[in-house]
Amino acid sequence: VTEKNVVQTIHDTLWDEMKADDRVLVLGEDVGARGGVFRVTAGFLDEFGEQRVIDTPLAESGIVGVGIGMALHGLLPVAEIQFADFIHPAFDQLVSEAARIRYRSAGDFACPLVVRAPWGGGVHGALYHSQSIEAFYGHVPGLKTIVPSTPYDVKGMLRAAILDPDPVLFLEHKKTYRLIKGDVPDEPYEVPIGVADVKREGEDLTVIAYGLMLHLCLEAAERLQQEEGMSAEVVDLRTISPLDRETILDSVRKTSKAMVVYEDNRTFGAGAEVVATIAEELMFELDGPLVRIGGPDIPAMPFSTPLEHFYMPDVDRIYAQMKELAKF
Amino acid sequence: VLREEQGDEIRAELKADVDQEVDRAWNAPDPEPESALLHVFADRAAAAHGAGGNADREEEQLENASSEVAPTLEDSTGDRS
Numbered sequence: 001v002t003e004k005n006v007v008q009t010i011h012d013t014l015w016d017e018m019k020a021d022d023r024v025l026v027l028g029e030d031v032g033a034r035g036g037v038f039r040v041t042a043g044f045l046d047e048f049g050e051q052r053v054i055d056t057p058l059a060e061s062g063i064v065g066v067g068i069g070m071a072l073h074g075l076l077p078v079a080e081i082q083f084a085d086f087i088h089p090a091f092d093q094l095v096s097e098a099a100r101i102r103y104r105s106a107g108d109f110a111c112p113l114v115v116r117a118p119w120g121g122g123v124h125g126a127l128y129h130s131q132s133i134e135a136f137y138g139h140v141p142g143l144k145t146i147v148p149s150t151p152y153d154v155k156g157m158l159r160a161a162i163l164d165p166d167p168v169l170f171l172e173h174k175k176t177y178r179l180i181k182g183d184v185p186d187e188p189y190e191v192p193i194g195v196a197d198v199k200r201e202g203e204d205l206t207v208i209a210y211g212l213m214l215h216l217c218l219e220a221a222e223r224l225q226q227e228e229g230m231s232a233e234v235v236d237l238r239t240i241s242p243l244d245r246e247t248i249l250d251s252v253r254k255t256s257k258a259m260v261v262y263e264d265n266r267t268f269g270a271g272a273e274v275v276a277t278i279a280e281e282l283m284f285e286l287d288g289p290l291v292r293i294g295g296p297d298i299p300a301m302p303f304s305t306p307l308e309h310f311y312m313p314d315v316d317r318i319y320a321q322m323k324e325l326a327k328f
Numbered sequence: 329v330l331r332e333e334q335g336d337e338i339r340a341e342l343k344a345d346v347d348q349e350v351d352r353a354w355n356a357p358d359p360e361p362e363s364a365l366l367h368v369f370a371d372r373a374a375a376a377h378g379a380g381g382n383a384d385r386e387e388e389q390l391e392n393a394s395s396e397v398a399p400t401l402e403d404s405t406g407d408r409s
Contacts (some may be wrong), residue, residue: 106366110370166370
């Protein structure tokens, strides 16, 4: 076991997978000579060569489209979108092609493609380096959208994504890259896609989150315990789609109260689906209103520091809502 | 150089092939409606993604939907084996 941060874990896991299977390769903007803007592929070009570490033009549609072609022909490509904010030109390739290949061919063809993309705010990245994109892609059957948020889960889910026979969008919250550290087993292992995880057990309410918000919720839950003697169960979604309804519902059945926290625009965000699922299945078992915390419905993350702080849910706000719901 | 009669022969062969497949398609039984839920993902349980309701019911629907079998890992081109 080695303590690592998130970005080092991604580097090491990709490295190990490329060492283990020569069908695995990476492609994207600046992944080669520069080693990626976040240094995820630092040293890869020297080790694996330009046939497996491919610097591409600034053309996201082409990156994903070429990745789809590679996947269809037996390779296991891991495409990097430099920032999730830039993935939109590839929307058509992901939605119209990658996600539908198995379905349109009645199972004759598969597209084992992984697309990695750093997402999320709180890094002073403003309009084009802060976006949350999970809801766009979580809406698409045939595509798996995952959001591991701890080093342990990142390693296990990246391996699972590469091994998966279907296309996977692997979202990495960029603020967690160097902020979040944890123990990572040195040997290979998988964390299953489509399975949420109870990161903290509790009795008084359930809090569902992912990405950076998971860590803020864990901090708020600890504060609730210390200051109020009340316990929050914190569920890490880990996978946006396919959604693990059972883990969510099992937790809410236990606590009878639920809130969901996400930083994407609140309306039509992933949290809306979580809340709808709870309302459909457990309406008459709830002892309080369903609470949804999300970012405001504005077109983009502002650059100005106070405006960015206004946008991002923080521990104080999450704590206040947790406390109110726990005491309801 | 392709002679005209050779071209006609090739066209006739192709037309026969196409006509045969079209006839086969028209005469095939309609698929069970629930088979629309198959082939979303490689594994059957996940194939019910997005259909709503509880997972057990969806699984049961899939079991009853069709004799068509979801592809295994080995069946699918490009899968890692």
